[in-house]
Amino acid sequence: MKIAILGYDTEGRSSYDYFAAQGHELTICDQNADLVVPEGASAVLGERYLDDLDRFDVLVRTAGLPPRLILEKNPTVASKVTTQINEFLRVAPTKNVIGVTGTKGKGTTSTLVTRMLEAAGKTVFLGGNIGVPPLSFLGELGEDSWVVLELSSFQLIDLQHSPHIAVCVMVVPEHLNWHTDLNEYLTAKAQLFAHQTASDVAIYFAENQTSQQIASTGQAHKIPYYAPPGATIDNGCISISGQVICRTDELQLLGTHNWQNACAAVTAVWQVTQDVAALRSVLTTFSGLPHRLELVRELTGVKYYDDSFGTTPETAIVALQAFNQPKVIILGGSDKGASYDDLAQAVASGNVRKALLIGDESGKIHTALHKAGFSAFEAGGDTMEEIVGKARDAAAPGDIVLLSTGCASFGMFQNYKDRAAQFIQAVQALA
Numbered sequence: 001m002k003i004a005i006l007g008y009d010t011e012g013r014s015s016y017d018y019f020a021a022q023g024h025e026l027t028i029c030d031q032n033a034d035l036v037v038p039e040g041a042s043a044v045l046g047e048r049y050l051d052d053l054d055r056f057d058v059l060v061r062t063a064g065l066p067p068r069l070i071l072e073k074n075p076t077v078a079s080k081v082t083t084q085i086n087e088f089l090r091v092a093p094t095k096n097v098i099g100v101t102g103t104k105g106k107g108t109t110s111t112l113v114t115r116m117l118e119a120a121g122k123t124v125f126l127g128g129n130i131g132v133p134p135l136s137f138l139g140e141l142g143e144d145s146w147v148v149l150e151l152s153s154f155q156l157i158d159l160q161h162s163p164h165i166a167v168c169v170m171v172v173p174e175h176l177n178w179h180t181d182l183n184e185y186l187t188a189k190a191q192l193f194a195h196q197t198a199s200d201v202a203i204y205f206a207e208n209q210t211s212q213q214i215a216s217t218g219q220a221h222k223i224p225y226y227a228p229p230g231a232t233i234d235n236g237c238i239s240i241s242g243q244v245i246c247r248t249d250e251l252q253l254l255g256t257h258n259w260q261n262a263c264a265a266v267t268a269v270w271q272v273t274q275d276v277a278a279l280r281s282v283l284t285t286f287s288g289l290p291h292r293l294e295l296v297r298e299l300t301g302v303k304y305y306d307d308s309f310g311t312t313p314e315t316a317i318v319a320l321q322a323f324n325q326p327k328v329i330i331l332g333g334s335d336k337g338a339s340y341d342d343l344a345q346a347v348a349s350g351n352v353r354k355a356l357l358i359g360d361e362s363g364k365i366h367t368a369l370h371k372a373g374f375s376a377f378e379a380g381g382d383t384m385e386e387i388v389g390k391a392r393d394a395a396a397p398g399d400i401v402l403l404s405t406g407c408a409s410f411g412m413f414q415n416y417k418d419r420a421a422q423f424i425q426a427v428q429a430l431a
Contacts, residue, residue, distance in 0.1 A: 004029050004053060006070065007062025008037065014133035015060045015084050016041075027056070053077050060084065063129070063154040066178060081158060085151065088134040089161035096146045098268055099128075101156060101192050102169030102211065104314055105261040107289055108253070109169055110150035112265035115286060119278035120269070122146045129155060146272070153179065157188035162195035162218060167203040167268050170260065171210040172314045176337025189214050196220035203230065203267050205260060223267060231263035231270070238262055238283065240270050246280045252287040255322030291420040293322055293404075296427045301397030304388075304427045307404035308420035311336065313343035316406035320350040327351060327400045328391045330380060331365050332358040333407030333419075343406050344368035354394040356380035356387060361407045382412075384419075388426035401427075 001024050005016045008030045016038070020026055028037050033046035044051075053059055053074040059081045061067060071078060089097065100110045107130055114126040125141065127134035128149035141147070149163065153175055171189060179185040193202050196218035204215035206227035215222060224230050231240040238245045238259070245266055248259055262283055269279060288294060291309040298304070307319045311333070320327065329352055331343075340361075347355055347369060355377040357365050362379065369377050380387040391401045403423045413419040 001025070001057040002027070002055070003058045003060060004056040005060050005062075006030075006050070006053075007065045008032075008035055009062055009064065010131070011084050011133045012060075012062045014136045015062070015087075018084075018087070018135040018138070019060070029053075050074065053080075056080065058082060060087070061158070063152065066154075067158050068180070082160075083155065083158065084133055084135055085128065085149070085155050086158070086160050088138060089159075089163065092134075092138065092147065093141050094143055094145045094147065095164055096144070096272075097149065097163035098146070098165040098167065099149045099151050099163035099192050100167045100169065100264075100268075101151045101153075101189050101214075102167075102205075103172045103174050103312065104318065105169040105257065105264070106150050106152075107309075108258065108261045108292065109167065109264045109268075110148050111289060112261060112282060112286060113167075113268050114148045115282045116265060116269040116279050117146050117148070117272065119281050120273045120275040121278075122272070124148060126150075128152075151192060153185050153188040156191045157184070159191040160195065162192060162200065162220075164199075165201045165203065165268055165271055166192045166196060166215070166218075166220065167264055168192070168205065168211045168215045169264050170205055170208050170257075170314075171214060172312070173338065174312050174336060177335055186210065186214065190217040193218040193220060201271050203264065203271075205264065206230070223271075225263040225267040226260060230267035233259055233263070238266060240266055241274070243274070243276055245276060246283050250284045252283075252285060254288070254293045255318055257318040257321070258288075291416060293319060296424050297430075299392075299427075299430055302392070302395045302399050302401055304391075304401045305403065306420050306423055307402060308409070308416045308423065310404050310406070311408050311416060313338050313340055313406040316343055316404045317346040319402060319404035320346050320352070323400045323402070324351065325398055325400050326353045326396065327402050328354045328356065328394045329402045329404060330356045330358060330387060330391065331405055331407070332360075332362040332380070333405045333412065334360050334410040336408050338406075340365050340368035340406065341371070344372035344374060348372040348374040352376065353396070353399060354378070354391075356390055356394070358387060358405070358412065359407060360411050365406075384422035384426045385429070388423065388430065392430055
C-alpha cells in the first residue's frame with residue numbers, strides 16, 4: 001500500500017519503522033522543510049505537506065496534527081486516516097489493555113497502574129502520551145501481557161477501538177487552542193469509552209460530573225472511584241471492597257489531589273488482581289514522575305519545587321494546595337485558551353507571598369490577580385536565571401518556591417522539559 005506518515009516526530013518515526021518493516025511504500029509528510037529523513041525515504045516537506053493526500057491508501061496522523069487540518073485540504077480522505085494508537089489496538093496480540101485519560105493525573109495514574117501490576121507479577125508495558133509509542137513494543141507482547149496507555153485528547157479524537165479497561169480521571173477545560181471548542185475536547189476524551197462493550201470496564205472519578213459523563217459513553221460496566229464500589233478514602237485510609245490498602249499519610253506522592261490518582265489506580269488494578277501487598281508496596285514508595293512537584297533543592301531554609309509538567313490553571317491550583325507553607329510561585333507562559341480566574345482566587349487565598357509573572361500570558365494573569373484582590377505580584381523577568389533570582393530574593397526561610405506556571409511553555413522555552421531543565425540549572429547555581 002501507499003502510506004503517508006503525517007508528522008515525523010517520535011510517534012511518526014515509530015509508525016514509519018512499523019509500516020516500513022511490512023514492505024509498504026511510504027512517504028513522510030512534515031511541515032518542517034529542514035527535517036532530516038531516513039536515507040532514500042520519499043518525503044514531502046514544508047508548507048505543502050498536506051496537499052494531494054488522496055493519492056495515498058492510508059494516512060497515519062501523528063497525535064499533534066488536528067484531523068481538521070488534514071480534511072480542510074483533503075475533504076474526501078476521512079476514511080483513510082488512522083493513528084499509531086488505532087493500529088496498535090487493532091493488531092495487539094493481547095486484549096489486556098488499560099487506557100487512562102483525563103486532564104489532570106493521567107500520567108501519574110498510568111504509572112501507578114503499571115507499577116502495581118508489575119508488583120503483582122504481571123508483564124506490563126507502558127506507552128502512549130507518556131512518551132513511548134506502543135508500536136515500538138508491539139513485537140514484545142504475548143497474549144498474557146498487560147499494556148497501560150496514557151492517552152491525550154489528541155490521540156483519542158479519532159479513536160476507532162476502545163481498551164478492555166478504560167479510566168477517566170479529573171477532566172477540566174484544556175487544549176482549547178488545539179480543539180475547536182470545549183465540546184470537541186470532551187467528545188475526544190469520550191472516544192476512549194465509545195467502543196467498549198458490556199464485557200468491558202469503565203472507571204471514572206465520582207466527584208467530577210464530566211468524568212462520569214465521558215465514561216458513560218459506551219456500554220461497559222461502570223465503576224466510580226472516590227466512592228464505592230471503587231477505592232475510597234475512609235478514616236485516613238485508601239480502601240476498596242473492605243480492604244485497607246494503606247494510610248494516606250504513608251503516600252509518598254505530595255498533595256491531596258494525588259489521593260484521587262491513587263484511588264483511580266487501585267480501582268483499575270483491582271479489576272485484575274486483589275493483591276493488597278502489591279498495591280501497598282507501590283503507594284508507599286512511589287514519589288512521583290519527573291517535573292511533577294519534584295523537590296530540586298533546599299537552600300537557606302527555602303525549598304524549590306519543579307512542577308513544570310503542570311501546564312493548566314488547575315494543575316497550578318493543586319500544586320498550591322499541596323503546601324501549607326508561604327509560597328513564591330512562578331506563573332505564566334503561552335496560551336492554551338484557559339481562564340485564570342480560579343487560579344487567581346487560589347493564589348489570593350493560598351498563603352502566597354509573591355507571584356512572579358512570565359511569558360505571553362502574564363498580562364491576563366495580572367488582570368485576574370488584580371480582580372481577585374491580590375497585589376503581591378511582579379514581572380519575573382526574561383531569563384530563568386533572573387526569574388529564580390527574584391524568587392530567592394522574595395522567599396524567606398520556611399517558604400516554598402514553586403515553578404507551577406499554569407500555562408504552556410512555548411515562547412520562552414522549547415517545551416515543559418526545557419523549562420524544567422533551565423529552572424533546575426538556575427536553582428542549583430544559587431549560592
